[in-house]
Amino acid sequence: xxxxxxxxxxxxxxxxxxxxxxxxxxxxxxxxxxxxxxxxxxxxxxxxxxxxxxxxxxxxxxxxxxxxxxxxxxxxxxxxxxxxxxxxxxxxxxxxxxxxxxxxxxxxxxxxxxxxxxxxxxxxxxxxxxxxxxxxxxxxxxxxxxxxxxxxxxxxxxxxxxxxxxxxxxxxxxxxxxx
Numbered sequence: 001x002x003x004x005x006x007x008x009x010x011x012x013x014x015x016x017x018x019x020x021x022x023x024x025x026x027x028x029x030x031x032x033x034x035x036x037x038x039x040x041x042x043x044x045x046x047x048x049x050x051x052x053x054x055x056x057x058x059x060x061x062x063x064x065x066x067x068x069x070x071x072x073x074x075x076x077x078x079x080x081x082x083x084x085x086x087x088x089x090x091x092x093x094x095x096x097x098x099x100x101x102x103x104x105x106x107x108x109x110x111x112x113x114x115x116x117x118x119x120x121x122x123x124x125x126x127x128x129x130x131x132x133x134x135x136x137x138x139x140x141x142x143x144x145x146x147x148x149x150x151x152x153x154x155x156x157x158x159x160x161x162x163x164x165x166x167x168x169x170x171x172x173x174x175x176x177x178x179x
Contacts, residue, residue: 036159036172044156047149048139054127055115060103062155069158069177070101070151071170074131074142076108077118081164082146086122091167092174093126100174102126107137107145152177 051061062070073089075082093102106128109115115130131137140149150159150173159173 036169036176038158038173038176041152041154041156044152044154044158047151047155047157048136049155050136050139052129052131052136054129055119056127058127060127060129062151065101065103065151065153066155067153068099068101069153069174070103070149071174072103072105072140072149072151073165074105074107074137074140074145074147076106076145077114078109079145083118083122085146085164085166086118086124088165088167088170090123090125092170095167095171096174099178104128105136106130107134107142150174150177 047062049062051059053059071089071092073085075086089102089104092100104124104126106115109130109132112130115128118124119128129136136142140147144162146164148161148165148170149157150161150170152158158177159170161169
């Protein structure tokens with residue numbers, strides 16, 4: 001009886017693995033190029049304005065990014081999904097450099113040395129705001145991290161991703177926005 005139960009469990013587990021692999025392969029195109037519909041410009045809401053200082057000492061504001069799309073990524077250095085998505089943001093920066101601006105906002109991060117280490121480890125070359133006061137997190141209603149906003153050239157929210165992003169997902173939004 002015990003042997004039959006073991007064989008049944010192994011068979012069921014193997015069938016589940018095969019089903020997951022086949023499902024993943026048959027939907028791989030959807031993962032690479034998501035069918036994302038953007039809200040029409042008139043239906044987009046204004047992004048909360050901000051005026052903050054970056055770690056490099058530069059002042060950044062929503063108004064300063066007017067005229068080109070902006071991707072704002074809220075992250076924490078201790079957050080595992082934030083660490084996993086960092087290379088995706090580097091790919092986005094390389095792919096859209098000059099056409100799209102990136103801004104990272106460190107939230108719930110207590111130590112500057114840990115923040116600096118995170119940025120070095122992940123080769124972050126775009127502006128980073130350390131939101132120690134929680135001002136930006138509050139304005140953008142950050143309830144966890146990571147959360148990423150895509151904002152159009154007129155300062156309106158086009159897309160919001162709660163959780164870990166992928167370069168193809170955000171890239172699909174940006175491609176439609178830039179078209």
